[in-house]
Amino acid sequence: MSDGLKSIGMVTDAVWYDADNDGKKDLIVCGEWMRIHVFINKDGKLEEMSDKYFPDALKGWWNKMQFADMDGDGDLDMIAGNWGLNSPIKVSKNEPATLYYGDFDNNGSIDPLICYYIQAKSYPMASRDEMTDQIVSLRQKFPTYTSYSNTTLQDILSDEQLKSANKLEADYFETTYFENEKGIFKAKKLPVEANFFPVYAIVTGDFDHDGKQDIILGGNTEHARIKIGKIDAGYGMLLKGDGKGNFEYVPQLKSGLEVKGCIRDVIKTGDKKGEKLIFAINNQAPIIYSY
Numbered sequence: 007m008s009d010g011l012k013s014i015g016m017v018t019d020a021v022w023y024d025a026d027n028d029g030k031k032d033l034i035v036c037g038e039w040m041r042i043h044v045f046i047n048k049d050g051k052l053e054e055m056s057d058k059y060f061p062d063a064l065k066g067w068w069n070k071m072q073f074a075d076m077d078g079d080g081d082l083d084m085i086a087g088n089w090g091l092n093s094p095i096k097v098s099k100n101e102p103a104t105l106y107y108g109d110f111d112n113n114g115s116i117d118p119l120i121c122y123y124i125q126a127k128s129y130p131m132a133s134r135d136e137m138t139d140q141i142v143s144l145r146q147k148f149p150t151y152t153s154y155s156n157t158t159l160q161d162i163l164s165d166e167q168l169k170s171a172n173k174l175e176a177d178y179f180e181t182t183y184f185e186n187e188k189g190i191f192k193a194k195k196l197p198v199e200a201n202f203f204p205v206y207a208i209v210t211g212d213f214d215h216d217g218k219q220d221i222i223l224g225g226n227t228e229h230a231r232i233k234i235g236k237i238d239a240g241y242g243m244l245l246k247g248d249g250k251g252n253f254e255y256v257p258q259l260k261s262g263l264e265v266k267g268c269i270r271d272v273i274k275t276g277d278k279k280g281e282k283l284i285f286a287i288n289n290q291a292p293i294i295y296s297y
Contacts, residue, residue, distance in 0.1 A: 036069075064178035085184070092237055106172070200223060203238065208221065209221075222242060222283065265293050
């Protein structure tokens, strides 16, 4: 296998898909602190060719991938669920979120330090208490909250520590539709509502019976630091497709979806009596909708 796997973050989803149309399944991988990776099956050995198939190289906190022919041209497009835009952490190519990690206090355990930009300057996400609980020696360096208030990572770590630290970045948080254009996946924006919450569940189908493929998204998170807060603005979201790769948000009152909680999967099933959607939710019984 290619050494490409050594450079990626935490994998959250993987799909076998024949990207080069040679009859052999290739591996598509997404995750946190990473771009979407493509490993092509070359006679049983996986060779990374991510740049060829996903040239935009968008590094996100990706959670989920779903392949389907959304524009009716006979090939499979992809919808990828990301962290979304409804949190204090804002990222871009020029101002990414960064994760530095290493054993900075030499106690045998890894210290992860997340930073993100506020008004054009990168600051640690951790509060003084969180930082000094992780690296106890910093209590002497930052004895008060005032002394820590404008601290950057360069104030916390020495030049040597920064140089030796491992580093990951995320510069793109949007849940995105990737249209397959002759084998190349081009990123296209979804309606803004698709980024009101982290997306962990995606299902596609003709949910309004108009002959065109639609998307349903699910997600939310409750397990975030107090500084970030829980993000639970998703109630199961229907995006109506026009059959050409364009999508429109359908308001909850019209779609009928009202699924509260942290959705982690949506399964499409059915029989002669009708089709159903099953929403799997953390710490709750499944919720079933007919359509």
